[in-house]
Amino acid sequence: MQDLVKVAVDAMGGDNAPAEIVKGAVEALGVRDNVKVILVGQEEPIRAELKKYSYDEARVEVVNATEVIEMAEPPVNAIRQKKDSSIVVAMKMVRSGEADAFVGAGNTGAVLVGGTTIVGRVKGVERAPLAPLFPTAKGVSLLIDCGANVDARPAHLVKFARMGSIYMENVVGIKNPRVAIVNIGAEEEKGNALVKETFPLLRECKDINFIGSIEARDIPTGYADVIVCEAFVGNVILKLFEGVGNTMLSMVKEGLMSNTRSKIGALLVQPALKKSLKQFDTSEHGGAPLLGLKGLVVKTHGNAKAVHVRTSIIQCVTFTEQGMNEKIKAGIQAEQKVVSSNL
Amino acid sequence: MQDLVKVAVDAMGGDNAPAEIVKGAVEALGVRDNVKVILVGQEEPIRAELKKYSYDEARVEVVNATEVIEMAEPPVNAIRQKKDSSIVVAMKMVRSGEADAFVGAGNTGAVLVGGTTIVGRVKGVERAPLAPLFPTAKGVSLLIDCGANVDARPAHLVKFARMGSIYMENVVGIKNPRVAIVNIGAEEEKGNALVKETFPLLRECKDINFIGSIEARDIPTGYADVIVCEAFVGNVILKLFEGVGNTMLSMVKEGLMSNTRSKIGALLVQPALKKSLKQFDTSEHGGAPLLGLKGLVVKTHGNAKAVHVRTSIIQCVTFTEQGMNEKIKAGIQAEQKVVSSNL
Numbered sequence: 001m002q003d004l005v006k007v008a009v010d011a012m013g014g015d016n017a018p019a020e021i022v023k024g025a026v027e028a029l030g031v032r033d034n035v036k037v038i039l040v041g042q043e044e045p046i047r048a049e050l051k052k053y054s055y056d057e058a059r060v061e062v063v064n065a066t067e068v069i070e071m072a073e074p075p076v077n078a079i080r081q082k083k084d085s086s087i088v089v090a091m092k093m094v095r096s097g098e099a100d101a102f103v104g105a106g107n108t109g110a111v112l113v114g115g116t117t118i119v120g121r122v123k124g125v126e127r128a129p130l131a132p133l134f135p136t137a138k139g140v141s142l143l144i145d146c147g148a149n150v151d152a153r154p155a156h157l158v159k160f161a162r163m164g165s166i167y168m169e170n171v172v173g174i175k176n177p178r179v180a181i182v183n184i185g186a187e188e189e190k191g192n193a194l195v196k197e198t199f200p201l202l203r204e205c206k207d208i209n210f211i212g213s214i215e216a217r218d219i220p221t222g223y224a225d226v227i228v229c230e231a232f233v234g235n236v237i238l239k240l241f242e243g244v245g246n247t248m249l250s251m252v253k254e255g256l257m258s259n260t261r262s263k264i265g266a267l268l269v270q271p272a273l274k275k276s277l278k279q280f281d282t283s284e285h286g287g288a289p290l291l292g293l294k295g296l297v298v299k300t301h302g303n304a305k306a307v308h309v310r311t312s313i314i315q316c317v318t319f320t321e322q323g324m325n326e327k328i329k330a331g332i333q334a335e336q337k338v339v340s341s342n343l
Numbered sequence: 344m345q346d347l348v349k350v351a352v353d354a355m356g357g358d359n360a361p362a363e364i365v366k367g368a369v370e371a372l373g374v375r376d377n378v379k380v381i382l383v384g385q386e387e388p389i390r391a392e393l394k395k396y397s398y399d400e401a402r403v404e405v406v407n408a409t410e411v412i413e414m415a416e417p418p419v420n421a422i423r424q425k426k427d428s429s430i431v432v433a434m435k436m437v438r439s440g441e442a443d444a445f446v447g448a449g450n451t452g453a454v455l456v457g458g459t460t461i462v463g464r465v466k467g468v469e470r471a472p473l474a475p476l477f478p479t480a481k482g483v484s485l486l487i488d489c490g491a492n493v494d495a496r497p498a499h500l501v502k503f504a505r506m507g508s509i510y511m512e513n514v515v516g517i518k519n520p521r522v523a524i525v526n527i528g529a530e531e532e533k534g535n536a537l538v539k540e541t542f543p544l545l546r547e548c549k550d551i552n553f554i555g556s557i558e559a560r561d562i563p564t565g566y567a568d569v570i571v572c573e574a575f576v577g578n579v580i581l582k583l584f585e586g587v588g589n590t591m592l593s594m595v596k597e598g599l600m601s602n603t604r605s606k607i608g609a610l611l612v613q614p615a616l617k618k619s620l621k622q623f624d625t626s627e628h629g630g631a632p633l634l635g636l637k638g639l640v641v642k643t644h645g646n647a648k649a650v651h652v653r654t655s656i657i658q659c660v661t662f663t664e665q666g667m668n669e670k671i672k673a674g675i676q677a678e679q680k681v682v683s684s685n686l
Contacts, residue, residue: 072530137590147527150535184490184578187415192493192575216579217586232535233579235527236559240580243560244587247480252595255619262615268608269599276598
């Protein structure tokens with residue numbers, strides 16, 4: 001039993017809790033036999049959901065937590081005051097080593113604050129970025145930071161680039177990943193103050209394969225593997241990606257269903273179209289890890305369904321097996337040694 | 344002849360100059376009989392292009408300008424040093440009243456700098472935002488600012504909101520347009536420093552129908568008519584919109600062409616699909632005006648084809664007929680009176 005990866009899941013977080021969360025957790029047990037899920041939250045509703053399924057009971061634990069942090073609650077106060085909330089209790093289990101990872105679909109701010117203050121940051125990391133993979137025409141790219149640290153400084157963005165590179169190389173398996181910074185033009189002199197200051201710093205990093213600026217229109221093409229930006233911009237990118245995709249899909253559907261001729265055609269094109277568009281489905285790529293922490297923290301979508309919860313839990317198993325956090329820690333510390341030996 | 348709207352067109356600007364620019368200008372003459380185009384740039388190549396068409400010669404003028412501002416040139420220096428460039432010469436015609444409007448597809452920065460320094464801002468406007476219309480599921484929305492003023496301050500964003508409202512009400516004809524600010528969450532306490540400071544200022548404006556924050560995922564749905572943001576964010580939104588749209592369209596096409604069955608289906612769905620997706624075609628909506636200037640300045644896409652040039656020229660006619668600039672000026676000055684009487 002020593003090899004089980006223990007994932008503490010916030011059973012009360014997100015729009016579909018606890019039903020979809022519990023369902024996803026049970027499904028994860030079927031995917032990997034070295035995962036154990038710890039469902040944290042109000043015991044009664046969790047057990048009621050669990051009763052619907054048959055599963056390996058030895059790999060499920062329920063830990064009671066009486067309070068719930070709501071989606072719109074101001075996060076810093078919520079984490080401070082709701083000591084018996086599912087997020088706080090689950091995060092503490094990661095800190096103490098009772099759990100290897102945290103998965104949550106609830107209040108993003110609270111997950112970020114909890115990750116930073118309860119699980120804690122690796123030495124040398126001042127800000128822990130949220131870094132989701134998203135689909136491109138060529139495969140996947142990593143967007144870092146997409147919502148953890150608004151108004152970040154240039155030195156933070158450089159560390160995001162470093163952590164993102166380590167992630168893409170070790171978890172996704174892309175050798176020497178291409179790193180680009182989101183900008184409003186291709187030339188170095190373009191940009192806002194933050195980008196102009198960060199650009200030369202990135203160019204000087206020997207451990208980062210920095211390829212310069214990326215304009216937003218090139219993001220979906222897969223032009224870069226790691227896309228570095230400040231959190232406000234990253235959040236806009238992530239959500240607009242989703243929004244434009246959804247709106248266009250519904251317009252395609254509407255077009256296909258608009259008359260008899262197109263309805264007949266739709267039957268013929270559907271299988272090929274589905275396959276082609278599946279690449280663009282963000283739900284395939286799990287949740288977003290918060291990088292640079294002492295433990296694993298994965299945030300999944302606020303309206304996560306069982307599939308997202310399951311994928312996020314499995315992601316934690318992969319991260320643990322690949323020693324992702326250790327590699328990020330080693331990368332950050334190696335760079336810090338270089339910096340201090342140069343002083 | 345007194346009612347002709349005179350549009351000075353930068354014949355040398357953009358990736359397809361002068362051929363597509365001249366073509367678009369000639370096409371515009373056929374759409375409206377009260378427009379005159381002044382093609383500004385190197386006379387010889389312009390006249391060579393003009394020879395390809397037959398058109399009403401009384402409504403075309405060629406003004407020679409020997410220099411060209413290249414796409415990647417640093418804009419401030421370019422405007423200062425290239426006194427005989429097509430952009431500078433054409434902008435000066437707007438300032439002097441020889442032309443009513445400027446249309447250009449070239450170096451965006453140079454158009455912005457030229458608009459601000461040569462054509463000049465309306466009193467009370469510190470920053471002139473670039474404000475394109477873009478397609479949504481419900482029609483069109485205005486994105487303001489999408490590239491003119493990075494690192495803007497809260498007071499600038501409030502004026503962008505005001506100018507955008509006047510534009511949508513008077514040019515697009517939307518009564519009491521809904522104004523939202525781009526944010527990373529729906530709640531007022533969310534956001535970066537700029538948004539947090541701007542939010543309460545917008546709420547207090549009696550002349551603005553402020554509906555609060557808009558998350559990027561809701562932008563394509565048409566949730567707001569005027570979408571206010573800082574230029575870096577606006578530029579990312581505009582370009583990502585285009586990028587995701589293009590990538591998805593090519594994936595749809597790829598899917599449709601992937602096997603015999605889907606190819607047959609494609610023939611059947613094509614007309615309906617085209618109609619449905621045409622709504623999402625940004626080229627239908629012309630160029631982006633630079634608002635708050637003493638004359639009309641419209642920036643069109645760097646790789647503009649004749650259709651974009653034509654649409655942008657026709658836009659200038661509409662703007663002139665509707666007295667857009669006068670209405671913006673009146674709106675800005677009315678608000679300034681309110682502010683000063685409250686002091």
